[in-house]
Each structure stands twice: as structure tokens, then as C-alpha cells.
Amino acid sequence: MSASFGLLAGTRPLLYKEVLRFWKVAFQTVAAPVLTAVLYLLIFGHVLENHVKVFETVGYTSFLIPGLVMMSVLQNAFANSSSSLIQSKINGNLVFLLVTPLSHWAWFLAYVGASIVRGLVVGAGVLLVTMWFAPLHLVQPLWVLFFSFAGAAVMGALGLVAGLWAEKFDQIGAFQNFIVMPMTFLSGVFYSIGSLPPFWQGVSHANPFFYIIDGFRAGFFGVSDVSPWLSLAVVSASMLAVCALCLHLLRIGYKIRH
């Protein structure tokens, strides 16, 4: 690295570009996922409100809201970095970045940073719209902040890994539909894993997304399936592992420099 060009130089313009990119199509990247989450709430809340009691003091619709918020955060953080990178690779305009002096740290921070921004914007949008449908209180806001930020970071980095690995849109779609979507749906967005048979409870405990959503929900209700401290440890370890992999792939130019 040149002495005159720092390790993180150029991060801000790339972050700005990545945020501007999704903001220019906000109808698709922000409004649409908010609407989807609201539809989930209306349908599941209406059907199950009087039939399912997850926690003693919490109604089902209230229980559902943090799960839907976090699901939106995770899916959109992943979509942002993965779709941006694969589009640039396929359109060929990634060359504009490849010829720059940006370090792999700058790439990482900008792409993951923009994913976090999009994840949090969509999550905030879902929360703002759905909070009127059922009582919701912030009992421990720090948990909410940590798990929303960490969840978006994990998925932003995972999206970057998928974008580096994929060579066509189809592969990103497969990653999203066969890995991200099932892990999100099977993480306790719509239910408490305490209601599952023992085998599926065990499977859920191996799913890092479960800890993200459970810890996030603890911030709202003060109750959760597992201790938020355990969730913090699992999510932090997952974040470190995915970020380390992502940085390594960027450093060696995996599938972008030949």
C-alpha cells in the first residue's frame, strides 16, 4: 500500500455510491420489502392472533413484529451487496473499481456499510409501519441496536461473499432461495422454537439467524428463547468468521482478478 494512499482511502466515495445506487431505486429496494413485511403481518397476525400464545405477556402480532423487522433487515442487507456486485460483474462496470487503488478493506467497509444502511432503512420502515398494529415497547434498546447492526453486517458480508463467488444471476438467486430464505424462515420469525419438536429445536440452535432474531426480540420484550448474551456470543463469532472470509476473498481478488 502506498504511503500516500491510506488503507481506508476511497471508502467514503464507494459507500456513497453504493447507498446512492439502492436509493435511486428505493421503490424496489425499500418500499417493496416494507410492503411485503406488512402483508405478512396482516395475514399471519389476523389468522393466528387468537390461536397462538408464544410468551405469556406478549400477543402474537406483537411477537411477530420484531421477527419481521429483523427478517427484512437480514434479507435486504444480503440483497444489497450481492446484487450490486453481481450486476457490476456481469455488466462489466466492475472494472471502474478494479483499476482504482482501493484496498480490500475499503471495498469491504463500503459494501458492507451500504448493506447495513439499506438493512436498517428497510427495518426502520417495517417497524414504523407495523408498530401501529400491536403494542410494542423497547425494553432493552441496546440489544435492538446491537442485533440489528450485527445482523445486517453478517448478511452484508455474506452477500459480498455470494457476489464474489457467483458468475451469473441464477447463482445469486440459488444462494438467496436455498440458503438465506430457509435459514431466515426457520429461525423463529413466525414462532418460538420452544414450540418445536426436540429435533427441530436442535436444528434451530445450529442456525445463527435464530440468535440474531431471538436477541433482537429480547430487546423488545425482555424475554427470549435463549439468553441474549449467548446470542451476542454466537452472532459476534458468526460476524467475525464471515467478515474474515470476505476480507480474504477480496484480498486475493477471488473471481474478480484473474
Add this chain to the structure above:
Amino acid sequence: MPAISFQNVTKTYSGARGAVHALDDVSFDIQPGEFFGLLGPNGAGKTTLISILAGLTRASSGHVAVLGHDVVSDYAAARLSLGIVPQELVFDPFFTVREALRIQSGYFGVRSDPRANDAWIDELLAHLGLSDKAESNMRQLSGGMKRRVLVAQALVHRPPVIVLDEPTAGVDVELRQTLWQFIARLNKEGHTVLLTTHYLEEAEALCGRLAMLKQGRVVALDRTSALLAGRASTMLRFKMDTALPASLAAQSRVTGRVMQVKAHDAREVEAILATLHAAGCRPEDLEIGRADLEDVFLEIMKDAPALKVAA
């Protein structure tokens, strides 16, 4: 210190039929302020060499440096000094021309405020005839306009070394003239220019020195004037509707109706005309002139030995 230095650069790809040498021990330097041409037929290795210079591809062995900065170990300094106009007509469909240029300059650390470079961006837009397109989305531009934006993006951080990879492929005469006037001006101001092109008349007019690649090897490296003087002979040019006699075809270049036959002196000219007359041919618009770079290029490519594919 050379502006660009290629030292023993080799690039080998694994192919279905064994290893393919895209570049084989390529070595030459380009001095600061030069307007240097890199020529060769399709697949000769020009774009691979430029990709290694730009950091898009890694050499199998050898070293490449820009103003003394190794493109691998000191890549940031090397890339700060380089402005690359890619061959492919690519663009980011989300942004306007001005946004694309501001963002690109930011990547090179041209002030933390991307608007601070606007005066230079405006100058670039004016020189490339893009001023009225500054706020247009990239998708709305024609192919020629997109090509101009590619040039502007490469120059937006004021690099001392400019690399143009077939910048005039498929563009109209107006853009070519605008582009070459601007690049020639930058060259006069001290910028080093490396150009690859298939338009040999452009290379002859612009480049002070040339390298020719064939199958990954440098087969000629000299001043343009020296290449023309050393290789070229006189050419007899004429137009004709019928085919050339077989005895002349081997030493000729045919472009549609235009025939060019090599002739070293007046006696050979007379002999060619006699052959044409004997064959019943009726040449028109006869003229005698020196061979141009295209003649030299074809001659060198014909004479240079082909490279074997390694097992």
C-alpha cells in the same frame, strides 16, 4: 525511470489442449512523455498485457511497474498514476455522467468532497463534447457518448500515464478527431500515452514508438519512423475491377477495388504494369507512394515465427 516497465512478463492459461502462452517473456520500457503504440492482431496479447498493467490480471511471472511502482507489491501508487480506458463499452446504469465522474475521482482520493474536483470534470466534459450530457443518465447516451465518458473516467484523477485500449473501435470520425486532439494535447503537456489500436493510420500518425506483438511475443520494437524506413518499400497503388494476375497476388494487398503491389524501383513498376497489361487488366487511378504502417505491420506479422502451444 520509465513511465511503464514490462520485464520478462509471461502469462499462461490452462486450456483444454494444454497450457496457452498469452504472453511469452515480454520486455520493454516506455519513457515518460512518450506516445507509444502497442499493435498486434486479435489474440496477440495486447489486452492481456494491459490487464496486467491495470491489475485486472496477474502475470504468471515477470514484473510490471508504473513510474517505478510495482503493480502488485505497490499497487496503490501504480494505479494512482494510471488512467485506463477499457476496450469494452461498459457503464454504470444507475448514475448520471457527472455522478459517475465524481464517484470515480473519489476512488482515487481526489479530495474527500467529490464536488471539489468539479472544475476539472467540467473541463473534461467540455473537451470531450459532453457538457450538455453532464446531467443525463448513462443509459440515455449513445455508444459514442458512452465511449467519451469512459475516456473522461480514465482521466478524472489526472493520471500521468494514460492507457487507451482500442478507444476508437466502432466510433465515428467526429469522436476520433475530438479524442485524438485532446489526447495529443495531454501528451504535449507531459502525459505518457500507451495506445492499442487496430487503426494503423492512427498509430502511424500519433505514436513516436511502437511495439508489435504476435502470439504473446514482441516481434518488433522501434521508433515508428525507423520501422517505416527499415521495412518499407515503394508501393504501386491502383483501382481495378478484375482480380490480380496470380504472379502479382503474393506480393500485393487488396482492399476491395484498391490494389497495392510492392515495387522497389522504376523497373519493377514497369514490370508490374507489363504483367497487368499482358493479363488484360485495366488499372485506374495509378499512383506510386511509400509503404505505410499497415504494409509494414503485415510484412512483420508474416515474417515473425509463430509460437508453439506447450503441452
